[in-house]
Amino acid sequence: MAAEPEPLLATDALRKEFGGLTATDDVSLTVSPGERRCLIGPNGAGKSTLLSLITGQLDPNAGSIRFAGEAIDGLSPHERIDRGLSVKFQVPSVYGEFSTRENLRLALQRRVSGEELEDAIVDSLSRFDLADEEYVEANALSHGQKQRLEIAMASALDPALLLLDEPVAGLSVEETQRIADLLIDLNESVGVALLVIEHDMKFVRALAERVTVLHQGSILIEGEMENVADDPAVRNVYLGEEV
Amino acid sequence: MSLRTVLDGPNTRGTSDRFWAAFGLAVVALLGYPLVASTYAVANAALFLLYAILGLSLCVIWGYCGILSFGQVAFFGIGGYTFGIVGINLSTTTGTALGLLTGVGVATLFAFVLGYFMFYGGVRDVYVTIMTLVVALVVHTFMGQTAGSEWAIGEAALGGFDGMTNIPNLMLGGIELIDTAFYYVVLLVLLGTYLGLRALVNSDFGRAMVAVREDEERTELLGYDTKRIKLLVFTLGGALAGLSGVLYASWGNYMNPAVFGITFAALPVVWVSVGGRDSLLGAIGATYAIEWFSQQLSITGSEYALVVVGGLLLVTILWLPKGVAPAVADWLSEKQSSPSIRGHEEVAD
Secondary structure (H helix, E strand, C coil): CCCCCCCCEEEEEEEEEECCCCCCCCCEECCCCEEEEEECCCCCCCHHHHHHHCCCCCCEEEEEECCCCEEEECCHHHHHHEEEEEECCCCCCCCCCCEEHHHHHHHHHCCCCCCHHHHHHHHHHHHCCHHCCCCCEECCCCCCHHHHHHHHHHHHHHHHEEEECCCCCCCHHHHHHHHHHHHHHHHHHCCCCEEEEEEHHHHHHHHHHHEEEECEEEEEEEEEEHHHHHCHHHHHCCCCCCC | CCCHHHHHCCCCCCCCHHHHHHHHHHHHHHHHHHHHHHHHHHHHHHHHHHHHHHHHHHHHHHHHHHHHHCCCHHHHHHHHHHEEEEHCCCCCHHHHHHHHHHHHHHHHHHHHHHHHHHHHHCCCCCCHHHHHHHHHHHHHHHHHCCCCCCCCECEEEEEHHEEECCCCEECCCCCCHHHHHHHHHHHHHHHHHHHHHHHHHHCCHHHHHHHHHHCHHHHHHCCCCCCHHHHHHHHEEEHHHHHHHHHHHHHHCEECCCCCCCHHHHHHHHHHHHCCCCCHHHHHHHHHHHHHHHHHHHHHHCHHHHHHHHHHHHHHCCCCCCCHHHHCCCCHHHHCCCCCCCHHHHHCC
16 A cells, blocks of 8 residues: 555644543544545534634644644644635634625635636635525525535635534535535535534535544544444444443 | 725725715815804814814724724824924924824834734733723823923923923924814815725725624634734724824814823714714714714803713614614615615615
C-alpha cells in the first residue's frame, strides 16, 4: 500500500474539561483531504465540544491540533477559517434580518469582489436552490432553507474542510436527501472534506465514507458504516446501556 | 460605479429618487438658512449641527456595530481641550489648523488605545458601556482639579471647573471662522461626514460591521477579525467625536469639565435612541430637534429641559423602540407600496 497521505486535520490527545466533567477525553482524530466523515454518538458524547475545539471557539485543556500541515493551537477562530476551515452551526445561524442575498454576500465577499462577487452570489443561489428567496429576509425562510443557506455560506469560503453540526436536524425526509445530495456534490466537485455530526443514521449512511463513534468524550470505534453499525459496543451505546 | 451605488445599500433606508430629492431640498434649505435668520439663530444652528457630528459618532459605533459607548463625550472633550491648548499657544491660521489636526488626532489615539485594551482584553456588551462612561467620569474628575497655575500647558491654563477660556476661533485659509462662515464649515463637515458614513456602512466593511452587531460569533466564523473591526469602528467614532469637540471649542471659545459629566454623556445616547440607532439621518435630525427644543425650553425659563428630554427618551423607548426615523421610513414605504406595484424597489430596506 502507498504511504498514507498527510491528514488534513489531526487532533492529538485533545482534552477538554468543564469542572469535573471531561467532555473531550484524549481524542485523536484524523481527517484526510477530500474525505467524507461522520461523527456520531449519543447525546453528551462530546461531539459539539470537539467541533468547538477544532474551530477555536473553545480552548482545550491539553492536546494539540494540526490542520493542513500546520499547528493551529492558539489561533483565533477567524485565523483558522483563513487557513481553510469552515463551519455550519447546530442551530441554523444566519443573519435573520439580512436578506438571503446579503447573507451569501457577506460570506462570498471574503474572497471575491466586483462582478465576480455578483456572479458568485447568483451561482450560489442557484446551486443551493435559493434563487426565489434572494430578497427574502432570512428570518422568513423555512428551517430547511435556513439550513441550506448556512451551508451555502460555509461553503462560500471555499474551505478545505467543512465542519457541519447536525445539518439535517428537524428536516423532512426529502430535505434530508437534498442536503445529502448537495454535500456529496460539493465534495465531489470541489474536493472539500466534510466532517459531519449527525444523528440521522439514514443520512449518515448516504453521506459518510467513514464513521467515528464518540462516547463519553472519547473515540469508541472508527471505520466504515457497515462495520461500525454491527459492532456490539456501538449497539450497546445506542441502546443506552453502559459498555 | 455611480455615486448612488456607493451611497445606497442595504444599511441605509433612504435609497429612492424621492429620498434624494428631499435630501437635496433639505441641504438647500440649510444652505439658505443664514440668509433669512439672525446671527444669533445661525450661531445656535451651528451648535446643533456640530452636536450632530457627535451624534453620528455614536450612531455609527452603536447603531451599526453594536458597541454602546456612553463615553463619546470623552473624545469630544479631549478634542476640544487639545484644540484649545494648541490654539491658545499658536493662535495663527496655521496654529488653529494644527489645533484641529491635533485635537482630532489625540481624540482618535485615545479612542484607539481605549478600544484596543477593551476589545482585545475581551470586554464586551454592557461592560463596554460601563467602561466608557467610567473613563469619561474619570477625565471629568481629573479636569476638575486642574484649577491651579501649575496646570497650564504653555499659555493655556486648564482652569479646573472654571474651564479653559480664550480659545481662539478656528481659521482656515486665512479666514476666521465665526458666525456664518463657521456655520457653513460645520454644515459642510456634517454633510461630508454623513455621506462618508453612508458609503462606509454600505461597503464590504460596513456590511461586516453590521454582521458583528447581529452575530459576532457567526461573523468571526466567516473568517472576519471581529475584534479588529470593532476597534476600527470605535476609533472612527472617537475621531468624529473629537472633530465635533474641536468645532465646539472654536464655537464657544471655551471648554469646561462639564463636557465629561454624566448629563452631557447621556445626551448622545438620547439623540441616537430617539432618532433611531441604525439611521444616520435619524441621529442628525434627532440631535438638531432635541437640542433646539431643549434650548427653547431653557430660554422660556423652564428648568425642566433635561427632565423633558429624559421623558422623550422614555416615550421613544416605549412606543418607538427602533427610534423615530425607522418608524417614519416604515410608514412611508407601507404607504407607498400598498396601493402601487412598486414593491420590489423597497426590498433593499
